[in-house]
Amino acid sequence: MNSKALTKVDLIFESIDAREVLTTAFSMPNEKIIDQVLESGLRGRGGAGFPTGMKWKFTAAEKDPEKYIVCNADEGEPGTFKDREILDRVVYKVYGGMAIAGKAIGAKKGFIYLRGEYRFLLPQLYLELHKFHKMIAEIGYDFNIEYRMGSGAYICGEESALFESIEGFRGEPRNKPPYPTTSGLFCKPTSINNVETLVTAMMIIAKGPQEYVKLGTKDSRGSKVFSVSGDTPVPGIYELELGMTVQQFVDEFGDGDTKAVQVGGASGFCVPRKKFEETIIGFEGVPTGGSMKLFNSSRSMYNVLHNYLDFFAEESCGQCTPCRVGCQQLLKGVEKVKKGEAKSTYLNELVKLADTMKVASKCGLGQSVGNAFKSIVENFREEIIY
Amino acid sequence: MVTLKINDQEVKVAKGTTVLDAAKKLGIVIPTLCNHPDLCVAGNCRVCVVEQTGARTLVAACAMPVAEGMDIHTNTLKVRNARKHIVELLLSEHRADCTKCYKNQKCELQTLANEYSFGEHIFLDLVEDHDYLIDRSSPAFIKDDSKCIRCQRCVRTCAQLQHVSAIAVANKGSRMKISSFHDRPMSHVVCTNCGQCVNRCPTGALTEKTYIDHVWDAIYDPDMHVVVQTAPAVRVALGEDLGYDPGERVTGKMVTALRQLGFDSVLDTDFTADLTIIEEGTELLTRLKKVLVENDHSMALPMFTSCSPGWIKFIEHKYPHMLANLSTCKSPQQMFGALAKTFYAQKRNLDPAKVVSVSIMPCTAKKYEADRPEMRSSGYKDIDYVLTTRELAVMIKQAGIDFRTIEPSHYDSIMGVSTGAGVIFGATGGVMEAALRTAYEIVTGKPVPFKNLNIMPVRGMEGVKEATIKIEGTTEEWRFLEGAELKVAIAHGLVNANKIAKAVSTGKASYHFIEIMACPGGCLGGGGQPIPTNAAVRQKRMEAIYAEDMHMDIRKSHENPEIKAIYEEFLEKPNGHKSHELLHTHYIERESY
Numbered sequence: 001m002n003s004k005a006l007t008k009v010d011l012i013f014e015s016i017d018a019r020e021v022l023t024t025a026f027s028m029p030n031e032k033i034i035d036q037v038l039e040s041g042l043r044g045r046g047g048a049g050f051p052t053g054m055k056w057k058f059t060a061a062e063k064d065p066e067k068y069i070v071c072n073a074d075e076g077e078p079g080t081f082k083d084r085e086i087l088d089r090v091v092y093k094v095y096g097g098m099a100i101a102g103k104a105i106g107a108k109k110g111f112i113y114l115r116g117e118y119r120f121l122l123p124q125l126y127l128e129l130h131k132f133h134k135m136i137a138e139i140g141y142d143f144n145i146e147y148r149m150g151s152g153a154y155i156c157g158e159e160s161a162l163f164e165s166i167e168g169f170r171g172e173p174r175n176k177p178p179y180p181t182t183s184g185l186f187c188k189p190t191s192i193n194n195v196e197t198l199v200t201a202m203m204i205i206a207k208g209p210q211e212y213v214k215l216g217t218k219d220s221r222g223s224k225v226f227s228v229s230g231d232t233p234v235p236g237i238y239e240l241e242l243g244m245t246v247q248q249f250v251d252e253f254g255d256g257d258t259k260a261v262q263v264g265g266a267s268g269f270c271v272p273r274k275k276f277e278e279t280i281i282g283f284e285g286v287p288t289g290g291s292m293k294l295f296n297s298s299r300s301m302y303n304v305l306h307n308y309l310d311f312f313a314e315e316s317c318g319q320c321t322p323c324r325v326g327c328q329q330l331l332k333g334v335e336k337v338k339k340g341e342a343k344s345t346y347l348n349e350l351v352k353l354a355d356t357m358k359v360a361s362k363c364g365l366g367q368s369v370g371n372a373f374k375s376i377v378e379n380f381r382e383e384i385i386y
Numbered sequence: 387m388v389t390l391k392i393n394d395q396e397v398k399v400a401k402g403t404t405v406l407d408a409a410k411k412l413g414i415v416i417p418t419l420c421n422h423p424d425l426c427v428a429g430n431c432r433v434c435v436v437e438q439t440g441a442r443t444l445v446a447a448c449a450m451p452v453a454e455g456m457d458i459h460t461n462t463l464k465v466r467n468a469r470k471h472i473v474e475l476l477l478s479e480h481r482a483d484c485t486k487c488y489k490n491q492k493c494e495l496q497t498l499a500n501e502y503s504f505g506e507h508i509f510l511d512l513v514e515d516h517d518y519l520i521d522r523s524s525p526a527f528i529k530d531d532s533k534c535i536r537c538q539r540c541v542r543t544c545a546q547l548q549h550v551s552a553i554a555v556a557n558k559g560s561r562m563k564i565s566s567f568h569d570r571p572m573s574h575v576v577c578t579n580c581g582q583c584v585n586r587c588p589t590g591a592l593t594e595k596t597y598i599d600h601v602w603d604a605i606y607d608p609d610m611h612v613v614v615q616t617a618p619a620v621r622v623a624l625g626e627d628l629g630y631d632p633g634e635r636v637t638g639k640m641v642t643a644l645r646q647l648g649f650d651s652v653l654d655t656d657f658t659a660d661l662t663i664i665e666e667g668t669e670l671l672t673r674l675k676k677v678l679v680e681n682d683h684s685m686a687l688p689m690f691t692s693c694s695p696g697w698i699k700f701i702e703h704k705y706p707h708m709l710a711n712l713s714t715c716k717s718p719q720q721m722f723g724a725l726a727k728t729f730y731a732q733k734r735n736l737d738p739a740k741v742v743s744v745s746i747m748p749c750t751a752k753k754y755e756a757d758r759p760e761m762r763s764s765g766y767k768d769i770d771y772v773l774t775t776r777e778l779a780v781m782i783k784q785a786g787i788d789f790r791t792i793e794p795s796h797y798d799s800i801m802g803v804s805t806g807a808g809v810i811f812g813a814t815g816g817v818m819e820a821a822l823r824t825a826y827e828i829v830t831g832k833p834v835p836f837k838n839l840n841i842m843p844v845r846g847m848e849g850v851k852e853a854t855i856k857i858e859g860t861t862e863e864w865r866f867l868e869g870a871e872l873k874v875a876i877a878h879g880l881v882n883a884n885k886i887a888k889a890v891s892t893g894k895a896s897y898h899f900i901e902i903m904a905c906p907g908g909c910l911g912g913g914g915q916p917i918p919t920n921a922a923v924r925q926k927r928m929e930a931i932y933a934e935d936m937h938m939d940i941r942k943s944h945e946n947p948e949i950k951a952i953y954e955e956f957l958e959k960p961n962g963h964k965s966h967e968l969l970h971t972h973y974i975e976r977e978s979y
Contacts, residue, residue: 175429175449318562325475356471
């Protein structure tokens with residue numbers, strides 16, 4: 001196991017000269033931008049971890065003259081609040097990352113889909129956007145960004161539901177293929193990237209991929225912003241190098257009594273104490289969009305699970321059967337088991353159902369409900385039953 | 387072409403084909419629920435999931451396009467387990483009171499349940515967790531959300547085929563449901579009652595409001611004289627619900643069956659279809675004369691047909707400023723109803739209060755139309771009960787009639803004689819063709835200049851059709867039309883109707899006469915027709931309708947002897963005083979939500 005020591009990094013929030021970076025980027029051939037991002041090994045910071053360079057490469061390869069770059073700022077994963085901080089502190093780097101991505105893929109237009117609850121940030125964001133547009137014009141480059149607001153649905157963070165929402169329809173995931181790189185926003189080739197991904201991409205262009213690959217591990221390059229919450233004396237936003245174990249993380253952020261860490265929010269995995277040592281936080285272990293929730297021994301894991309299932313039963317868009325009905329069945333099922341109205345072995349049926357949801361749901365929401373469910377039920381079965 | 391393997395069999399299909407269709411080509415059946423050939427792909431029920439080698443998850447066969455070298459397996463353990471779970475999940479949120487359900491044995495979920503779910507149900511019942519209300523507000527259909535499996539076929543039908551969107555998806559997660567604007571009752575929204583959603587609902591969530599028992603009661607009431615009329619499109623579709631392939635013409639057998647059911651008189655809506663041609667044709671010519679010659683713009687052109695009650699409600703909601711463009715003629719059903727309790731009752735020496743008028747329609751909107759307060763010009767409710775083609779099939783089964791072996795017979799008179807022009811009312815373009823056959827002859831004294839009277843340009847399944855008929859050799863009275871080009875258009879399916887209505891509304895179209903039918907294919911594709919109805923089935927029914935026309939002795943409405951007689955004996959003249967009283971109506975401006 002190749003874990004790295006827990007190291008705090010300051011890349012995302014570091015001040016840079018955006019004008020200089022963008023001027024350099026705009027003078028680079030598109031392929032070179034994409035190559036640098038590919039070389040950096042950057043993977044999407046929203047949670048799914050798709051290689052960013054590949055996404056850009058696919059979109060760039062499309063012939064359509066009209067393309068879009070979309071910034072996914074619908075940060076809705078329970079326990080994640082890092083994008084809010086990034087937008088609040090360094091939104092100019094988000095804009096910059098979008099412009100660089102736009103250049104690389106051939107998009108002149110960008111949209112930022114902002115979580116509805118972050119509306120209060122808008123005046124500040126618009127002020128910065130005005131400055132950005134002015135700067136872009138001064139550099140002599142043509143690129144324009146618009147905001148679109150979410151309205152509180154978790155599913156609208158799913159990329160194709162997000163497109164539907166921007167287009168004015170009900171936020172429901174689309175069938176894939178076609179993927180967004182071929183047919184995304186307004187059915188045009190689209191690269192959709194998380195807030196942090198875009199900032200990181202800009203930093204890779206600013207510092208060069210060679211600098212970036214020095215951070216992290218083979219599967220999880222670079223650093224990542226974590227939203228630390230739960231039973232911790234020091235909740236907050238931390239940028240850390242990837243590759244640490246959960247144990248190292250808990251040593252830094254725990255309260256001395258941590259019994260489990262939920263990595264990656266409601267759609268992520270629950271790591272119990274006995275697996276802290278062996279689990280790496282990253283794509284080789286437990287991937288995360290940033291949410292790190294610590295639970296100490298005063299917490300009932302039944303309540304934790306119930307809370308997540310309640311969330312999913314409400315936030316499923318309701319379109320596909322496995323997710324809509326599956327979430328309700330998991331929720332009602334654990335309630336019945338807890339109350340003794342269903343046999344404890346019924347949990348086994350529910351685990352099988354979670355497996356079906358994982359392979360048969362239409363989108364990532366339904367497919368990931370089983371992560372939290374299974375990892376909590378398998379590791380804390382007695383807390384669910386008794 | 388793309389080559390792929392399904393269950394280890396190689397198949398070559400065109401690019402863009404779905405895995406589902408490729409499998410069909412190999413004779414491999416993959417179950418579906420949300421899929422319907424008339425509608426765009428949804429991929430939301432997930433019943434059709436199959437295994438693709440190398441894919442992280444299962445894939446929905448209905449939504450997955452084929453790719454070169456793809457390796458698909460439709461029957462692995464993983465697929466079966468998932469499919470069983472999905473069927474069980476659907477059952478857990480579905481009120482499965484099958485023996486009480488109108489769709490019992492005609493329910494697609496039930497069919498799947500028979501294959502995948504027997505013995506103990508795995509999952510907990512979720513139906514009781516919801517407060518389901520059954521919406522019976524429409525006279526045409528019932529919406530029971532407790533039977534709904536959220537496949538959204540109805541939503542897609544209402545939006546894509548009909549451009550109405552009276553129903554849409556509301557809420558999310560466990561509270562997600564198919565709902566109307568602000569949850570208003572279906573009788574108080576833009577719903578046109580066309581029943582296309584009813585025809586496509588896989589379960590009992592949307593069903594026609596049935597009046598079978600009311601009709602039985604009337605039949606068994608010795609004091610009542612029960613007359614029944616049958617719409618043109620019923621005779622080419624009824625067979626489908628009674629064991630025949632689509633496209634079988636069962637007119638004579640249907641008449642016999644209706645007589646055996648106990649109706650006192652079996653009559654034909656085609657008769658009033660012919661009457662509609664005379665009334666509507668005269669109205670069109672009058673409008674043309676007023677507008678074109680006398681420059682009197684109190685009458686509006688173009689004139690829209692008014693036979694389709696779904697279309698009427700659509701225009702009342704969406705284009706109320708164009709109501710003057712609608713022909714004032716009642717639909718053939720309602721003309722029949724008004725005459726049944728006046729002319730017919732007088733001729734047969736019956737007390738109109740003791741006449742029960744029943745119609746068999748391919749349509750659910752006809753149920754609504756019969757309930758409109760305007761439709762009481764006989765002094766009674768002109769049409770008492772409307773049954774769909776499907777309901778008639780049920781009655782025939784209930785009565786134990788062996789439809790295959792009964793002998794065909796003829797309609798009764800009076801109001802039972804009809805022409806080929808009347809029967810083609812059942813297909814899109816049919817009203818136009820029938821009207822042209824008559825109007826052209828009135829104006830020129832000669833038959834329409836088309837071989838065998840078949841006006842091919844107005845036929846077929848294209849959504850919007852246009853034609854121009856040059857009028858030449860006019861008689862003295864119609865000299866003002868000499869050399870004129872009559873521009874006509876035809877649309878079927880409200881999405882196409884909307885295109886034409888919009889073009890007319892914005893002044894981008896210069897037609898004189900427009901035929902509109904609310905349902906795809908016209909009445910033969912009506913919401914009350916046998917299930918399934920799809921493009922292939924509609925094509926068969928259409929061919930049957932035109933075959934029926936070719937086999938009629940008389941093929942022009944104005945040559946129908948009973949039509950001539952009714953004007954001589956009762957109505958006096960087309961668009962005359964009595965016609966206006968009984969055969970014409972007015973329309974109502976409605977809200978647009």
